[in-house]
Structures are given as C-alpha cells and as structure tokens.
Amino acid sequence: MLKRRDFLKTTGMAALSGLAVSKAVASGSFWETMPPAGVQLYTFFNVIDADVPGTLQKIADIGYKNxxxxxxxxxGYYGMTPKAFAALVKDKxxxxxxxxVLGAPFQLPPGRKMPNGPDGKPIVIPPMKNLRDNMQELVDEAAEGGIPYLVCASIPLNTTDEIKSxxxxxxxxxEACKKAGIQFAYHNHYTEFKPVDGVLxxxxxxxxxxxxxxxDLAWVTKAGVNPVTLFEQNPGRYKLWHVKDIDKDLKQPQPVGTGVVNFKNIFEHAKTSGMQYYFVEHDNPADPFASITTSMQNLKKIWGSIA
Structure with missing residues (x-):
C-alpha cells in the first residue's frame, strides 16, 4: 500500500515533472504554433526576374513555405498570368x-530617383496597374490566382484631399474583394503616422x-509606435505582418534579429493581433538569400526564447 508520505512525494515529483515538460513543450512548440514562415518577394526585386523558378526554389530550400x-x-506576375504563377509556386x-498592388498611379517621392539595378543603371519598370484606376481588374486577377489576400502596398496620404480619395x-x-471571396488589407510605411492637418x-x-x-514591423518602429499597443487597441485586425528589422538609427532595413525591433514581445502578442500570415522582408539587400537565411535562423532563436 502506498503510504501518504510516499504518495505526496510521488505525486509532487510528478507534478514538478509535468510542469517542466509543459514549459519545455510550450517553449519548443512555439515555432509549431506559428503559421509557416513566409517571404515578401520584393526582397528579391533586383534578382527574381532573371530566374523566377530558381529564386522560388532557393526560397523553399531555405525553409520558407508561404x-x-x-x-x-x-x-504582371513576374511575366506570367495569375494562374501560371500560382502553378509555379505550387510546383516549388x-x-x-x-x-x-499600388493604391494609385506610381510616383516617386519628391527628390527621389529610381534605384540602380545590378547593371548600375536606373531600374526601368513597365506601367503598373493601381486600385484607383484598375481596381476590379486587380481584384479579379487575385481571385484568379486563388490567393487569400490582396494588399494595398501604398497610397498617397500627404494631403486631406489625398486622404479622402x-x-x-x-x-x-x-467591397469588391468581399464579393470576389478574398480579403483586402492595407500595408503601412511610417508616413501614415505623420499628422496631416492635425490628424494621423x-x-x-x-x-x-x-x-x-x-x-510592417520595421516602419511602425521607425514611426515610434509600439506594435503591441496597436494590437491591443485593435484586436484581431492585424491579419498580416511584414517581419523586418531596422538599424539603431531607424534608417535602413535589416535582417530579422540584427536591428532594434522587439520581435519577442511582438510575437508573444500574435494571438491578440489576429495574425494569420507573416512575411519576412528586406528592402534592397545586398544578398537577399543571405538575408532571409539570417532572418530564418534568428526567428527560430526568438521563438525558442518564448515560454
């Protein structure tokens, strides 16, 4: 017969063991509780068009899924139709x-020039469709590609009239996206947090x-706004994230874990935010494949530190 003293000793040890296992599981499984890691292909803007299939294959080989x-x-879609691009992505x-997509016709900011490509010459891009002028066409193409989200990458917000438009x-x-059975989202930079006529x-x-x-976790950090505060004020609304770091001077994007963004605290509030997908991004990196490899390695370390 198990004596009371032995029972308490045995069950106490079991409880402590269970607690330790629970903590280990929680810590080790945080990676598994997150959606599969994704990449924003703008990271590869200067290289992807030379070899779209090869670029996608390398992204998959590094471990990204979305x-x-x-x-x-x-x-278009890297020179393809939405259906053809979707098939290629699936094949990889x-x-x-x-x-x-753009919210309005593309215009460089005052004083800015197109960046140089690998040949040292300014990049030349074909005319791009935008939501103001080509909204239904872009929505239909997104639906044709079978993607869950269409995102407005940017739209002019410099004056009251631009904001109204x-x-x-x-x-x-x-409204059009809802009718097409997809979701629509807006992507921020840091200028959205600068007052226009006294209003953000x-x-x-x-x-x-x-x-x-x-x-965009880097740009909101540059704006001096805490992402977690936004999550708490607007729970469930932040369906997508751009997981991008920024240097201590808040000027240049960096691979995840090499700048000042507090990713640990942000990911601890992923449920509050409503996040469904996240995409690692690095604007104009010297080596995009090295950048996303570093980001993947550091993401695993960050998640491993979350109990």
Whole structure:
C-alpha cells in the first residue's frame, strides 16, 4: 500500500515533472504554433526576374513555405498570368498567400530617383496597374490566382484631399474583394503616422475603413509606435505582418534579429493581433538569400526564447 508520505512525494515529483515538460513543450512548440514562415518577394526585386523558378526554389530550400508577391520588372506576375504563377509556386512546394498592388498611379517621392539595378543603371519598370484606376481588374486577377489576400502596398496620404480619395479607394476595393471571396488589407510605411492637418492618416484608416491591416514591423518602429499597443487597441485586425528589422538609427532595413525591433514581445502578442500570415522582408539587400537565411535562423532563436 502506498503510504501518504510516499504518495505526496510521488505525486509532487510528478507534478514538478509535468510542469517542466509543459514549459519545455510550450517553449519548443512555439515555432509549431506559428503559421509557416513566409517571404515578401520584393526582397528579391533586383534578382527574381532573371530566374523566377530558381529564386522560388532557393526560397523553399531555405525553409520558407508561404510567399507574398509584389512588383516585377517583367510586369504582371513576374511575366506570367495569375494562374501560371500560382502553378509555379505550387510546383516549388510553396503557398501563395498574398499580393501587393499600388493604391494609385506610381510616383516617386519628391527628390527621389529610381534605384540602380545590378547593371548600375536606373531600374526601368513597365506601367503598373493601381486600385484607383484598375481596381476590379486587380481584384479579379487575385481571385484568379486563388490567393487569400490582396494588399494595398501604398497610397498617397500627404494631403486631406489625398486622404479622402484614398479612403474611397480602400472602401471600394474592400467591397469588391468581399464579393470576389478574398480579403483586402492595407500595408503601412511610417508616413501614415505623420499628422496631416492635425490628424494621423493611420487613425483615419482605422476609423473610416473596415480593411484588414498588414503591419510592417520595421516602419511602425521607425514611426515610434509600439506594435503591441496597436494590437491591443485593435484586436484581431492585424491579419498580416511584414517581419523586418531596422538599424539603431531607424534608417535602413535589416535582417530579422540584427536591428532594434522587439520581435519577442511582438510575437508573444500574435494571438491578440489576429495574425494569420507573416512575411519576412528586406528592402534592397545586398544578398537577399543571405538575408532571409539570417532572418530564418534568428526567428527560430526568438521563438525558442518564448515560454
């Protein structure tokens, strides 16, 4: 017969053992509780068009599973139709989750020039469709590709009139996306957090549109805004993230874990945010494959530190 003292000793040890196992499982399984790691293909803007299949294969080989597409110097979907690109992505063992489009005709900011390509010459890109002028066509193409999300990458928000026009475009696109059976989201930079006539454009987007949000963790950090605060103020609305770091001077994007973004705290609040997919991104890296490899390695370390 098991004596009371032995029972307490045995069950106590079991409880402590169970607690230790639970903590280990929680810590070790955080990676598994997250959606599969994704990549924003803008990271490869200067190289992908030379070899689209090869670029996607290398991304898959590094361990990424999801992709978010963006602009291509070939036009369209890296020179393909949505269906053809979707088939290629699937063939490489990847899943196409989202696509970036412009909200209005492309214009460089005042004083800015097109960056140089690998040949040292300014990049030349074909005319790009935008939501203001080609909204239904872009929505239909996204639906044709079978992707869950269409994302407005940027839209002019520098004046009250531009903001008013932008809200009209975003709301119309959201309605069209719902009819097409896909979701629409808005991606931020840091300028949305600069006042226009005393009001933050980002606050207007939050209040005057129902769109989902794709939070760029580097740009919101540059703006001096805590992502977790946004999650808590707007729970469930941040369906997508751009997982990108930024240097201590808040000027240059960096691979994940090599800058100042507090990823550990942010990922601890993933459930509150409503995040469904996240995409590692690095704007104009010297070596995009090395960058996303570093990001993947550091993401695993960050998640491993979360109990």
């Amino acid at each position: 992709i978010e597409s963006a602009f291509s110097k070939k036009g 063992g990847l899943s196409w989750k989202s696509h970036h 932008a809200m009209n475009t975003l709301n119309k696109t959201d 454009p980002y606050d207007i987007i939050l209040k005057e549109t129902p769109v989902a949000l794709e939070l």
